[in-house]
Amino acid sequence: MKKFPDFPQEKACIGLLGVAFDENSSYKQGSALAPQRIREAFFCDSANLWTEDVTDLGADGIFADAGDITPSVANMPLETEQAAGRLYEAGLKVIAFGGDHSVTYPLVRAAAKHHPNLSILHFDAHPDLYDNFDNNPYSHASPFARIMEAGLAKRLVQVGIRTMIGHQREQAERFGVEVLTMQRWQDVFNLQFDSPLYVTFDMDCLDPAFAPGISHWEPGGLSTREALSVIQSLRAEIIGADIVELNPTRDALGVTEMVAAKVFKELVVKMLKI
Numbered sequence: 001m002k003k004f005p006d007f008p009q010e011k012a013c014i015g016l017l018g019v020a021f022d023e024n025s026s027y028k029q030g031s032a033l034a035p036q037r038i039r040e041a042f043f044c045d046s047a048n049l050w051t052e053d054v055t056d057l058g059a060d061g062i063f064a065d066a067g068d069i070t071p072s073v074a075n076m077p078l079e080t081e082q083a084a085g086r087l088y089e090a091g092l093k094v095i096a097f098g099g100d101h102s103v104t105y106p107l108v109r110a111a112a113k114h115h116p117n118l119s120i121l122h123f124d125a126h127p128d129l130y131d132n133f134d135n136n137p138y139s140h141a142s143p144f145a146r147i148m149e150a151g152l153a154k155r156l157v158q159v160g161i162r163t164m165i166g167h168q169r170e171q172a173e174r175f176g177v178e179v180l181t182m183q184r185w186q187d188v189f190n191l192q193f194d195s196p197l198y199v200t201f202d203m204d205c206l207d208p209a210f211a212p213g214i215s216h217w218e219p220g221g222l223s224t225r226e227a228l229s230v231i232q233s234l235r236a237e238i239i240g241a242d243i244v245e246l247n248p249t250r251d252a253l254g255v256t257e258m259v260a261a262k263v264f265k266e267l268v269v270k271m272l273k274i
């Protein structure tokens with residue numbers, strides 16, 4: 001199989017990190033299997049390595065791949081933050097992929113350390129703002145409560161949301177989160193951010209018709225095309241990103257891993273261009 005060049009690389013722009021961790025998933029596990037599947041989908045011979053704006057991601061000097069980490073349950077936040085931190089320290093922008101959404105808290109910690117005044121664009125069916133879920137403050141349903149409590153982002157914008165409840169609405173108001181629910185889905189294009197942007201992409205922002213290989217099927221989501229258009233129409237400097245919640249055990253045909261690889265490609269080229 002073709003592979004990304006290993007970290008470190010003298011000329012690379014984008015550091016890659018697979019996070020094989022699904023112990024904070026509240027309903028189904030399986031997203032720990034995602035990093036390898038996204039790598040395979042990226043290099044799948046059914047497609048090419050060019051983006052829609054005709055940029056060749058197979059060219060030299062783009063990627064440096066730090067491989068996959070499999071953090072322990074007890075030390076996941078620290079191990080993940082340190083692994084991502086090494087890439088930022090090398091002057092790279094960073095894309096992490098795989099894992100449940102709890103990995104975003106340490107990934108954002110690493111990003112915020114190197115990029116103050118961070119903004120976050122969060123694609124998801126779920127607000128993930130629970131103070132804790134099933135008595136787990138590090139649940140995959142809680143990362144944005146931890147991020148906002150810690151003051152890691154000056155602005156958090158959520159798109160794709162369609163599972164709001166009272167408690168999470170209170171949390172959103174408390175933290176000043178800009179929630180663009182699916183009822184306002186036309187408002188998500190041409191978003192502008194005036195500070196470094198971290199993009200976190202939960203695959204379940206998409207309608208399960210387009211991306212069934214996820215743990216929480218929530219109908220009424222974005223189409224793949226709509227999500228790509230949100231990314232392509234962004235006016236922002238993206239310094240970090242993650243793609244999470246792909247669950248290969250629910251992706252019998254491998255459709256969803258191809259969607260994840262497509263999102264990966266369009267995020268990468270957006271990171272390269274600004």
Ligand SMILES: [Mn+2]
Nearest residue numbers: 125126202204
């Ligand atoms: Mn979600």
